[in-house]
Amino acid sequence: MTQAFDAAKLAAEYWSTSIIDIHPGSIKVRGFPIQELIGNVSFPQMIWLMLRGELPDAAQARLFEAALVASVDHGPHAPSIAISRMATSCGLPLNGAMASAINALDDVHGGAGQQAVELYDSIAERMEAGAALEEAVEQGIDAFTAEQDKYLPGFGHRFHPVDPRAIRLLSLVDEGVEQKSISGRYAAIARGIEALLKQRKNKPVPMNIDGATAVIYAELGFAPELARGVFCLSRAVGILSHAWEQRGRNERNKGPMPRQMNYTYTGKPERHLS
Structure with missing residues (x-):
């Protein structure tokens, strides 16, 4: 017993x-x-x-939902979306195509939101230790570029000179600050990074979708790793949509570029066994 x-x-x-x-x-x-x-x-x-x-309360839910809506899709040239379409054309069911695409959301494609929250947190810690905003931002950026990468997560975009999603999200953040539903601390840090980048590069380097959603997730108290997790939930909607659209087309084994376009071979010239 x-x-x-x-x-x-x-x-x-x-x-x-x-x-x-x-x-x-x-x-x-x-x-x-x-x-x-x-x-x-x-x-x-x-x-x-x-x-x-x-x-969440109503204000928290509104900001959280806005961040989720903003990240659902970024077109077939986004690797995760392209993978979902290629996988579907290869015969995978929707769940297989979704899994293949979501697995691509790692550090390079999909990890910038988490990395931006981590960067903001490191600057916030310096401020808690007594550094002024400008000083903390400069120290945080210098530490990040020395230890990790010269590209700051959440700033600049290879396609958009100004990311329209970030503009709208930041306006909602500002509304939240005015209504005192969030502190605005992380918004100030992110804008401090923008200001320093503009000063150092002599040109604007605006916040992108990852930087703006990272502001929201940080303001709402999400751990950095959860910023990536909820981004995956959001992007899964776009992945599913593109996989379903592709399912309706009679295309088989669709590759990463049209068959009429050749790739560049950089190997040895033709040779033969002795």
Whole structure:
């Protein structure tokens, strides 16, 4: 009897979770019966509840939803979107195409939001230690470029001189600051980075979508790694949309560029075995 009890206790504790409690006829998410959540909370609110343990207030939910909406898609030239379309043309089902595409959202393509939050946090820590905003920004940027990369995550864009998504998101951030629903601390840090980059490069280097959403996620208290996680949730919508559109076309084995365009071969000239 004792062994059976110990085994049952061990099994119950093996996958212990504070997220969901399920019994026959009962499903509670973070303590809320699921039937009370259905029809009463939005999907962004549900994501917040799952990740954070509580429901967001109206102002938090609005900013969070704006960041999710802004990141859903950036066209077939975005690697993750292109991968979803190619995978679909190769015969993968929607889930396979989505998995293939989401797996590409790593440090280079998809990681800038997380990296920007980490950069903002490092500057915020310097400010907490007594540095003024301008000094903390300069120290944070110099440390980042020395230790990691000369390209700052969240600033500049290879396609957009000014990212229209960032402009709208920052206006919503400013509204939140005026309404005192967020502090504005991270918005000030991000704009301090913009100012320093403009001074050093003698030209504007505007915040892009990753920098702006990082401001929102940082203002809302999300951990840096979650900034990437929720970006993946957002971009999954675009990935699914493009995979589904591709499914409706009778194209097989679609490669990364049209068949009429050749690639450049840089290997040895033709040679033969002796």
